[in-house]
Amino acid sequence: MRDSHPLPIDDALPALRAALAARGMAVLQAPPGAGKTTRVPLDLLATPRITGRILMLEPRRLAARAAAERMAETLGQPVGQTVGYRMRGEAKVSPATRIEVVTEGILTRMIQSDPGLDGIGAVIFDEFHERSLNADLGLALCLEIRAALRDDLILLVMSATLDAAPVARLMGDAPMVTSEGRAFPVDTRWLPRPPDASLRFEAAMTNLILQACAETTEGGILCFLPGEGEIRRVEAALTPRLPPGFTLRPLFGAMEFAAQRAALAPVPGRKVVLATSIAETSLTIPDIRVVVDGGRARRARFDAPSGMSRLVTERVTRAEAEQRRGRAGRVAPGTCYRLWTKGEEGALAAFPPAEIEAADLTPLALELALWGGADLPFLTPPHPGVLAEARALLEALGALDGAGRITDHGKRLATLPLHPRLGHMLAVAGPEAAPLAALLADRDPLRGDPPDLTARLKAIDRPPAQAHRPTLDRIRDEAKRLARAIPQGSSQGIQTGLSPAQMAALAYPDRIGLRRKGDAPRWVLSGGKGGAMAAGLPLSGARLLVATDLDGDPREAAIRQAIAISEAEIRTLFADRIRWHDLCEWSRREGRVLARRQERLGALVLDDRTWPDAPEEAVARAALDGLRQIGLPWTPAARRFRARVELARGDGDGFPDMTDAALMARLDDWLLPHLGGARTEADLRRLDLTPALKAMLDWDQTQHLDTLVPPHFDTPLGRRIPIDYDGEAPAIEVRLQEMFGLTRHPVVGAARLPLRITLLSPGHRPVQVTMDLPRFWATSYADVRKDMRGQYPRHPWPEDPTIAEPTLRAKPRGT
Structure with a gap:
């Protein structure tokens, strides 16, 4: 090997080899900068027990490439010989490849197509502390494979900050190996006091970066920001103020690979890298000696009932902060600046939530259905309610049958490198839908423009000046790959000639919007939620649209991207789902029973007519709902009767409970037959409850009541x-x-x-x-x-009233 430079992980390698030889599974805990990502796979090459290929999972494409390149360089070889990598749309492997670095979704596809993992000797889960959904699923599948099919399969979980004990228990009390110490010490510097509340985050971060430039004299500076928007704003603020000799480099996931490589490469002088969490793990930027941590992380939060995800910016956890700090001590002693005070550190959460706790579980539900079982050994089991919502969507897409079993269509969707929504669109609409699928799967190339999806589709071929060119390049390349994944023609059940709006509706059948009454641009969505956009935009006047991107607000989401659709297009596409519904219900707004016949697609009412011959019972039940809202109309006679029954109940003769709560709970039983033709609030308020209350007693009870508590x-x-x-x-x-x-x-x-x-x-x-x-x-x-x-002298007033005769008469005059 060319690289003989010692790393902290080297001391732990003998114990790791012994643990794997004895048990076949282990958990390796090593701090950032220990060298586990590049040292461990190469060390395992010489393990006699491992005869097949070694797969190592990395959570990010950039980290996967960088790890493979670093290991290949250590061996003095190009990537693709002993060490290669594989990710969606790109692979550098050969028959000689023994170590294959893959992104996480690749492992799932390999397992689903070959449950025995033929030719694979070991699977390494690197940076498992990130708790991505694919990593959790991959480990669960591998554990089941090892238990049922491959007891010789080596499994290794590696992490920098994870609490290793729960993972070891999940793996059958696998041995834990710990690498102590980091490569070089890192001096941590907190703010002396909280930043000025009036100062924007980007401004505070810019000041701290400039402070780091002034107070340190060697090495590059890696700055952690939550997203591209913050990176661009800090970049604009730093550019005129950065001292001479510094080069500024952004680094985020949506960049072209060449630009990402430029951020990693050395430069003359000193470098300032503005990065998202892409640089948090498995990535060594060789000349970094200083970290500036903004203390924020961006996460996707999924709301299952609305089917929407939103990106939220949150405080980092202590584990994430430690990961970021570790970037500074990889190649030399370093310094870490934190945009918070030392006192605030204790309020940080220990670990970030596992993705399985916050993500859209629709892809997971599809994989579980394809695997044929849901009782996999997950470190964090998926929430049953969220999983049920995901399965309901898959059933609506035709990927699952009514019993929850995967259909042939579902098996097809599982092979496509897309979310099941977009996979369904592509499988039904054919190669013509590939550009739209690629567009919807990527970031918005016209971010900040009005929410018209048609403009984005046009931009793929004719980019406007404000378009994000690297994103459009990615979309075009991905569209070509997706088109090749779907056969031409209609022999596979493909519906040709669909409009872009119909294609979008295939992917989002629950987000077809019908404009609400009124002037405001607000829509009710077919899934039952609401959507809105600002007035005056190109789509704000549309009667019908398909919302392909919403901000995730569960009550009324802001529509960030949509396309207009006609009723004829909807009827053609969803003829089998449009149904007539007879509705008889109480209208709180109008204060009366409304009997309607409605033609519906989900929550959308496409046609609405009166229902003049609604059954009397249906009208009565709707009127009861009105009573539940306005309360029981008590007349004096009804109150007297109820009070008599309440007095009689103490006699233990089975008299019914006539308290308000009891009567409201049993309205259907005692009042329904007595409502007559009541249809309005006025009718209900005039209702005399006395006959209905009396009917609750049988003949014997009535006689007993009249004797015991007479009227x-x-x-x-x-x-x-x-x-x-x-x-x-x-x-x-x-x-x-x-x-x-x-x-x-x-x-x-x-x-x-x-x-x-x-x-x-x-x-x-x-x-x-x-x-x-x-x-x-x-x-x-x-x-x-x-x-x-x-x-009253003419009226009798006897001295002893107890023996006097009762009377209502007065004495005759003159007596």
């Missing part, structure tokens, strides 16, 4: 006075003279509650309230008699 009180004169049960106690009002001769106080209910009697004067004014009539006769009556005799 009225029979006075000594035989008059019936309604008892008011809607109060603190059952109550009546009665003329005092009518109660003469009554010596026992009337009671009701199982608890024998005394009636609250309001005794009235002959003028029907209250003169006494009592709940103990015998006591009133014996005590207070004498005072009442004294007062009343003067006011």
